[in-house]
Amino acid sequence: MADDLRTRAKEALADPGLHEALARATDRFVEIRRAGDDVANLDALKRAARWQRHRVMERLPEVLERFADAVGEAGGVVHWAADAAEANDIVRDLATRHAVRTVVKSKSMLTEEIGLNEALEAAGIDVVETDLGEWIVQLAGDRPSHILGPAIHYTRERVAELFSARAGEELPPDPEVLCAYARASLRERFLEADMGISGCNFGVAETGTVVLVTNEGNGRMVTSVPPVHVVVMGMERIVETWDQLDLMMTLLPRSATGQQLSVYTTQVTGPRRDGEIDGPDELHVVIVDNGRSDVLGTGSHEMLHCIRCSACLNVCPVYRQIGGHAYGSVYSGPMGAVLTPLLDPSPATTELANASSLCSACHEVCPVGIPLQDLLLLRRADNAAGGAPAAFRAWAKVWSRPAGYRASIAAIQAGARHVPETFVPSAWVEGRIVPRPRGRGSLRERLARGEI
Amino acid sequence: MDGGAATPLILFPTCVMEAMAPAIGDAVVRTLRDRGFEPSIPPDATCCGQPAWNAGHPHEAATVARTTLTALADAPPGPICVPAGSCATMMRVYWPELFRRVGDERAEAAAVDLADRIVEFTRLVAAADGDDEDGRAPREGAVAYHHSCHMLRELHIRDEPLALLDDAGYTVAEWADDERCCGFGGLFSVKEPEISVAMADEKIDGLPIGEIEALVGSDLSCLLQLEGRMRRRGIELPVRHIAELLDPSGPADGR
Numbered sequence: 153m154a155d156d157l158r159t160r161a162k163e164a165l166a167d168p169g170l171h172e173a174l175a176r177a178t179d180r181f182v183e184i185r186r187a188g189d190d191v192a193n194l195d196a197l198k199r200a201a202r203w204q205r206h207r208v209m210e211r212l213p214e215v216l217e218r219f220a221d222a223v224g225e226a227g228g229v230v231h232w233a234a235d236a237a238e239a240n241d242i243v244r245d246l247a248t249r250h251a252v253r254t255v256v257k258s259k260s261m262l263t264e265e266i267g268l269n270e271a272l273e274a275a276g277i278d279v280v281e282t283d284l285g286e287w288i289v290q291l292a293g294d295r296p297s298h299i300l301g302p303a304i305h306y307t308r309e310r311v312a313e314l315f316s317a318r319a320g321e322e323l324p325p326d327p328e329v330l331c332a333y334a335r336a337s338l339r340e341r342f343l344e345a346d347m348g349i350s351g352c353n354f355g356v357a358e359t360g361t362v363v364l365v366t367n368e369g370n371g372r373m374v375t376s377v378p379p380v381h382v383v384v385m386g387m388e389r390i391v392e393t394w395d396q397l398d399l400m401m402t403l404l405p406r407s408a409t410g411q412q413l414s415v416y417t418t419q420v421t422g423p424r425r426d427g428e429i430d431g432p433d434e435l436h437v438v439i440v441d442n443g444r445s446d447v448l449g450t451g452s453h454e455m456l457h458c459i460r461c462s463a464c465l466n467v468c469p470v471y472r473q474i475g476g477h478a479y480g481s482v483y484s485g486p487m488g489a490v491l492t493p494l495l496d497p498s499p500a501t502t503e504l505a506n507a508s509s510l511c512s513a514c515h516e517v518c519p520v521g522i523p524l525q526d527l528l529l530l531r532r533a534d535n536a537a538g539g540a541p542a543a544f545r546a547w548a549k550v551w552s553r554p555a556g557y558r559a560s561i562a563a564i565q566a567g568a569r570h571v572p573e574t575f576v577p578s579a580w581v582e583g584r585i586v587p588r589p590r591g592r593g594s595l596r597e598r599l600a601r602g603e604i
Numbered sequence: 605m606d607g608g609a610a611t612p613l614i615l616f617p618t619c620v621m622e623a624m625a626p627a628i629g630d631a632v633v634r635t636l637r638d639r640g641f642e643p644s645i646p647p648d649a650t651c652c653g654q655p656a657w658n659a660g661h662p663h664e665a666a667t668v669a670r671t672t673l674t675a676l677a678d679a680p681p682g683p684i685c686v687p688a689g690s691c692a693t694m695m696r697v698y699w700p701e702l703f704r705r706v707g708d709e710r711a712e713a714a715a716v717d718l719a720d721r722i723v724e725f726t727r728l729v730a731a732a733d734g735d736d737e738d739g740r741a742p743r744e745g746a747v748a749y750h751h752s753c754h755m756l757r758e759l760h761i762r763d764e765p766l767a768l769l770d771d772a773g774y775t776v777a778e779w780a781d782d783e784r785c786c787g788f789g790g791l792f793s794v795k796e797p798e799i800s801v802a803m804a805d806e807k808i809d810g811l812p813i814g815e816i817e818a819l820v821g822s823d824l825s826c827l828l829q830l831e832g833r834m835r836r837r838g839i840e841l842p843v844r845h846i847a848e849l850l851d852p853s854g855p856a857d858g859r
């Protein structure tokens with residue numbers, strides 16, 4: 153993968169089918185989300201949610217302890233992972249201890265973030281993604297391009313090709329046929345799996361419950377069929393009470409897919425108890441930090457409030473053009489442009505702050521009121537903390553003096569009339585013809601002289 | 605407007621208008637007069653600082669914005685009209701935060717005091733649009749209207765420009781992409797020119813070109829982006845600031 157945003161963006165823009173797939177998929181997401189505007193007091197709920205997220209994050213260590221205690225009481229085992237390597241080690245050790253050969257997974261962006269599949273595969277374990285989109289991406293040796301719809305960059309024709317190759321027979325590009333094929337293939341894998349790995353939409357601290365929201369039912373299979381269930385959860389994916397969960401669950405499916413409730417809301421409290429027919433013998437919850445606690449208490453802490461609904465990706469005009477891969481991270485769109493460099497500050501990620509025209513569509517739509525464009529601006533300011541480029545310093549000097557400002561306005565106008573290409577960066581001029589100025593002379597002088 | 609003295613009004617013309625479209629400034633002035641205002645531009649006002657703020661250089665932005673803030677705060681009281689949604693947003697929404705960020709408490713307090721006085725042009729004109737329509741020849745024709753991002757999502761101004769166009773006799777054509785970003789975004793269009801152009805292209809492709817006689821907006825920077833891109837693609841559709849359509853003396857080219 154090319155290591156700069158502009159190159160990756162150019163590649164994405166050059167891909168003829170991509171824009172169509174993206175526009176179609178995101179338009180559809182936006183359209184169905186409107187159905188989620190059914191609650192009359194949506195704005196009030198969003199404000200309440202923002203406040204609730206604040207309350208939890210302020211006391212995160214305490215809330216997490218409470219959650220861990222409750223998980224323990226329910227018979228689960230909690231593991232704390234400071235970073236990706238620790239998290240992967242924990243899960244791999246669990247797998248080794250149980251002589252696991254096959255793992256089934258439900259969709260989890262965190263496991264993508266930490267590279268869990270690769271770590272398990274390196275230990276000789278067969279990892280099977282069971283979310284349809286994730287499975288498509290896995291079969292293609294690709295990466296998810298959207299946190300909710302990992303394969304939204306695929307057309308159904310592409311999916312039919314992939315499945316046909318695997319099936320050894322021609323499958324038509326008909327969603328029903330393709331789904332039936334996936335269901336049958338995955339069912340076999342569920343039955344042979346020794347371990348299920350899931351993410352976590354919300355942990356509820358008061359009861360130690362892990363809540364998963366899915367639409368395909370694969371989450372239920374992953375959490376109940378294999379003998380061992382491992383939850384990999386980001387440390388910020390937590391609420392304190394069921395009341396808070398209620399609020400989040402009012403907002404999450406609505407913001408994500410316009411559903412009042414997702415098809416499956418799975419609540420896992422401990423492993424199988426005596427007398428229960430299904431559920432795992434062991435439940436492990438791995439709570440992962442991986443850069444998150446460094447964000448707590450900073451000016452960007454609100455990014456930890458994110459509930460991964462993907463609404464901001466779907467409305468983002470930049471995401472719409474370049475898709476998720478161009479961001480070079482599992483997290484894309486506005487939330488990715490903010491979150492990725494926070495979790496992994498490096499020269500390759502800092503430039504993601506530029507992947508926005510600051511149009512505010514993301515802020516407007518975020519169910520927990522994260523001021524995404526303000527956070528992007530903050531990232532830009534942090535990136536420039538070493539000092540503004542000389543051009544901006546000179547600009548500030550001249551334009552803070554009225555006489556200097558007036559002289560530059562006259563100069564720009566004259567330049568734009570005669571040689572616009574020379575004072576506008578060439579890449580800009582390549583795509584556009586700088587319009588000639590409309591009218592001439594100093595507006596303010598003409599007004600003062602009574603000439604208008 | 606006849607009868608009664610005109611209300612004095614501060615006009616902050618914006619750097620883009622002064623540099624790239626002084627003739628549109630004339631249209632703004634004439635429209636304001638037509639609605640009963642007598643605008644004047646404070647001589648020491650320069651720029652709102654937005655280019656540097658959006659690029660992540662708050663100190664440079666504050667240096668420039670402070671000059672303008674002082675000039676406006678020293679000007680006579682009353683509304684300050686800004687004929688650009690993004691500059692109006694910078695001054696009304698972001699100035700207090702900008703000055704707080706650089707630790708200038710006095711400027712922050714002054715910016716908070718000033719915020720309520722900053723009024724975007726169409727909102728001001730729509731509110732002033734009284735019963736007096738004499739002397740304004742009704743226009744006709746269909747136009748497409750671009751809702752600029754900050755004006756729409758930060759100032760929440762959506763209906764005012766549409767109502768003004770309607771009052772003036774124009775039909776605003778259906779345009780599916782009218783609320784999507786044009787791709788300008790200041791430095792964004794320089795740092796990520798390819799994405800910026802792709803964004804403009806999608807908007808332009810959606811325009812009902814054959815049905816409209818102009819593309820209209822309230823932010824010159826967006827209009828320069830869209831016009832610049834259309835010209836590069838050989839599309840000759842006129843691009844107008846809304847003031848030109850409200851101007852009692854009609855749109856003039858003056859290029």
Ligand code: SF4
Nearest residue numbers: 458459461462464518
């Ligand atoms: S930032 Fe907000 S809108 Fe975007 S995914 Fe997170 S919660 Fe959803």
